[in-house]
Amino acid sequence: MIIRLIIFAVVFYVGLKLYGLYRQRKLEHEEQRNKVNHHEGGKMVRCRWCDVHVPEEEALRDQAQWFCSSAHRDRFLQEQQDKDGTP
Incomplete structure (x- = not known):
């Protein structure tokens, strides 16, 4: 029983880390796309x-x-x- 709990905790922790990496890359990608779409010269x-x-x-x-x-x-x-x- 305790082994299942430890395995579940490790899987949950790895899942949270992967989700955090996914969100970080998504935000970086959106920032990059916004920089490209924004005209640098202005008006x-x-x-x-x-x-x-x-x-x-x-x-x-x-x-x-x-x-x-x-x-x-x-x-x-x-x-x-x-x-x-x-x-």
Whole structure:
């Protein structure tokens, strides 16, 4: 009788350990999948000059306008000044 109890306790202990390993791997797998699915660049914005979408962290902002580079920002502002007729 005591031997059966010991065997049952060992089997129960091994089962708990295997279940813990299974849950740990499952959580690690879910975290890995969430990292892959999450876009690292964050919010995308459109360049006012060329309409290319770039991550907000990399874009340049001038008032309410977004630009992919300083060259496009300068060209856009120059074009706006030319349209307004200001030197």
